[in-house]
Amino acid sequence: MSLPPCIWARAARLRSGSAYCHSPARTGECRTCCRTCNLREAAMGRGAAGMPFSRAACARACKGDVEMMNVETMLQEGARLKAEIAAATERLRQINQAVAGAAQFKDGAKTGHVVAGGVRAKVSLRDNVRWDxxxxxxxxxxxxxxxxxxxxxxxxxxxxxxxxxxxxxxxxxxxxxxxxRTVSPGAPQVDYEILADEGEGVANAA
Structure with a gap:
């Protein structure tokens, strides 16, 4: 679903209950929003000043569009971000190893520094310890x-x-x-799987 940028810009305000699209200064934006909600006529012609038809109705319509696109969009973006983070994490590990090799350490010190290209890096050497x-x-x-x-x-x-x-x-x-014991909710772990059939998505929560 293709939506105007104003939907994304106001989604957070909508979730917090803010009446984001009903001030006179934002009438044009609200018309765009309501056209997306298939409510163009209501937004354009219900008042002499061309104001939106009602705060509650427009908010419900906008929220419906946002919720419809959220699952598909978030799954696709989540899978993409997961892959990008994994690749970036591995690349950063390789870079850190190389930077640590170039850093200067004083005798016996676990902390060193390297400066190049206008960037100063502090390198801290760490040991993994296991106890029997x-x-x-x-x-x-x-x-x-x-x-x-x-x-x-x-x-x-x-x-x-x-x-x-x-x-x-x-x-x-x-x-x-x-x-x-004290139990508190933790961050959910989500594993993404890209399916062969277009239009399908899956998220397995672990």
Whole structure:
């Protein structure tokens, strides 16, 4: 669906409840909007001043157009952005590796700098650390005081499935888990798949 730019420019205002297309200064824009909604006659001829027919009716019509185009447009844009982000992320990783190789570090320093082309980059070297839990338990037995000063305990489920099974088997344990945990909604993960047939789209939420 091809829509005038004014639809996109006012979509956010519409969602926030703003009466964006009913001031005298924006009458022309509102006529364009209502032509898209197949309401040209109502927008053009219901008043001597040529004002829109009603605030509520125009808002409903504009919102309908925006909602109709949103799913298809957002799926297509989401798939495109996902591919672009993946490609850009990989390219940025390669660039960062090259920049880190060109940076100057003082002896033993983890932070260096490189300047070229009017750009100054700060490079911080990082190490990925993994801890052997069994060995840490042994270390705790031999050096308990130093261990308690250096490490802190953190409990988390061994697996989501195991936690659910344990909660299902023991009502008291389940109640305690609910008491101890706080659940808040996170950002949705969406996987995009480009279909062969034109006009179709799919988004699988994980």
């Amino acid at each position: 839990q069994e060995r840490l338990l042994q270390l705790r037995q031999f050096c308990p005081e130093a261990f308690e000063r250096a490490f802190k305990a953190e409990f988390k489920p061994a697996s989501a499935k195991g936690l659910q099974e344990a909660m299902a088997m023991d009502a008291g344990f389940a109640e305690g888990v609910e008491w101890a």
